[in-house]
Amino acid sequence: MQVRRLAASDAPAYRPLRLRALREHPEAFTSSHEENLSLPLAETEKRLASATISMWGAFQAGVLCGAIGLERETRIKNRHKASLVAMYVAPEHAGLGVGRALVDALVREARTEGLELLVLTVTAGNASATHLYESAGFRSFGIEPRAIKVDGQAFAKNHMYLELSPR
Secondary structure, rough: OOEEEHHHHHHHHHHHHHHHHHOOOOOOOOOHHHHHHOOOOHHHHHHHOOOOOOEEEEEEEEEEEEEEEHHHHHHHHHOOEEEEEEEEOHHHOOOHHHHHHHHHHHHHHHHHOOOOOEEEEEEEOOOOHHHHHHHHOEEEEEEEEEEEEEEEEEEEEEEEEEEEEOO
């Protein structure tokens, strides 16, 4: 398995993986499949070339099988922290260490950049994702009830954080 930062040139591989994630797990993302399906490939290229969001991909035999993002804060008072976003591993690659490799790559990058805090949300009840994040050192600091709604059904989000440096 190879884990590396994605570039705009990876958009043709990333876009279908992202759309699959949004379609198969609408409760896990605040973005929707419907909204993203109508966006041109150029929007995916723009996202992968962004200065505020970095994406990493995991490749098995040259095929993109998972991705994760680091979204940096731009406001002065919040620049010490960033959010882990857009985490997804294709189900046929689950249980092979892909998710852990992606999280580890993101945390390493955050430390290298001097970030002090990482935050994320995970859908309440998603035990495998919660376990992955806890095993990487993330801790819950609260549940947001009815954080998102998908087809009229509300889902809670577990807010988690990881301290990267002393206070």
